[in-house]
Amino acid sequence: MADATTVPNAVPAPTNANGNLLDEKAQLLTGDPAAATSRPESFHSAAESSVEFHDPRETPASSARTVGHIIPDTEEQDFPIPTSGPIKTPIPKPTTQAPPQAKLSGEQESKYAQVLAKVSTWTTLPASTAKDAASAPLTDDERMWLSRECLLRYLRATKWNTANALKRLQSTLSWRREYGADTFTFDYISPENETGKQVIVGYDNQARPCLYLNPGKQNTEMSDRQIHHLCFMLDRTIDMMPPGQENACLIISFKGAASGKIPTVGQARAVLNILQGHNPERLGKALINELPWYVKTFFKLISPFIDPVTRDKMNFDPKAREHVPPAQLLKDAYGDLDFEYDHKTYWPALQKLTEGRRERMRERWVKGGKRIGEYEEYLKGGERMSLQQELEAVGGTGQVSGASSQVDGVTEGVQGMSVR
Incomplete structure (x- = not known):
């Protein structure tokens, strides 16, 4: 398997005047580390806005159709809950609040900064999980997937082992390419969910x-x-x-x-x-x-x-x-x-709701500077500022208040990581 930590022409992690790795927020202020090489693609391929029922033998490739993104004129207002009779569409919002996320320790922030620095240098990844698979450019939607919370999920899953987290992140992206996860359309999956x-x-x-x-x-x-x-x-x-x-x-x-x-x-x-x-x-x-x-x-x-x-x-x-x-x-x-459950009602409603949300996520990601490590809460329309807005709030100088000194000197460790 190709090594994603040593990809050709990788952009090095930004450092300060003393050669030390900049902290997470200051890194992001210096610019987009993986720009220009990616092309806009759908995170989950778009499907037609109305459900059609095709031959179940069709594959994702044969059932896919070229259509525009679905952007509802309104968001959740499109799906009011009926006051009488059964509902037949998804419920757009919970009645409770998500619990607050646990605050990271200094050591955990440092390990996150290491993973972010390395992931930010990725410009290509193997196109499959096969050994010595050919590489292909990282797409915009793959870069958007590499959010702050995504990196943290993989760190937690590997008990904060940075090398293993990097290996598993690459493995998932290569697996999604090989498996075709982002090519599955509502049209292709529809026959499976008719009941x-x-x-x-x-x-x-x-x-x-x-x-x-x-x-x-x-x-x-x-x-x-x-x-x-x-x-x-x-x-x-x-x-x-x-x-x-x-x-x-x-x-x-x-x-x-x-x-x-x-x-x-x-x-x-x-x-x-x-x-x-x-x-x-x-x-x-x-x-x-x-x-x-x-x-x-x-x-x-x-x-x-x-x-x-x-x-x-x-x-x-x-x-x-x-x-x-x-x-x-x-x-x-x-x-x-x-x-x-009425398939002809539920399925297009789920499609419209989820595709509309993903489109708005993309719009926010672009507006926020198309950054790896973006906050998912911002991408999903929450109250949190984007990384760019957060940096602008502290003056846009790179001197981010409260920056952890534990990430100083981490460059050497990052450069020695391998995802093999």
Whole structure:
């Protein structure tokens, strides 16, 4: 595998007059470290604004269509909650606030600065996870994905090992290219969700969007697209996260799931690779209920492949109303929310809402200077300023108040890192 830390023509991390690495904010003030080489591409490829039902045998490439970005005239106002009768669209906002994020220690800030400095030099990355794979330029949307919170998620997932965090960040980006995750369109995935076997509706007590998985509603034969479906819906769940929230709540019900409809061990391992390997620190809680004996046996079989941290977040036969406000919890999950899945209503509504949000994220990212390490809360329209605004607020001189002295002299360590 090509080494992303030693890419040709990489822009060196900025240093001050004494040769010391500038702190995070001062680095960003010096300019865009990976400019000009990337081209604008959709973070998640755009699909048509209306749902069409095509041959299920179509691939992402054959079903993709060239369309303009969807920018709703209004945002959440497009999706009012009905006062009577069942709702048939996603719920755009939680009724609770996301909890405040823990403050980093000085050592953690220093390790973040090291990872940011190295990632900021990336101009190309391997196009696949294969050994010695050819490299391709880093795209704008990949650079936007490399937010401050993203880097921190990978640092936490690797127990703050900077070299391992860099390796996993590169691996995920190369995997997404190889897997085609950003080519999956609403049109391509649509046949998988006609029965509503995966639905994003409501938020839990900590403002985490709820993704319902209902294996009993399985409507297709086993195929790669079944796994693509979950990857796609996880990305849409991330789109639905409000400012300040990084985690999702999975609600899995095996009600009505015959033994032939539960995933195979091979499928389960593929799903775990997506969840644990390429969406680290994204699962906040998993509520799993209606387990027949063969599902319990299934979980015992896959238990060795489940990371202990992930396992600790799994709740079997929980009292869901204690985790999700009853008004945001589906009646099928013992809540009070009257929801009816109508694919021709829900699917285009989810598309319009999520594509509109991603478009506004791109607009904010461009307005903020197209910076690696941007704040996700700013990108999602929260109250936090962009990095550029934060720097301008302190005078725009690079003399950022409160800059940690622990990042001084870190250049030598950064230059010696390898993601092999």
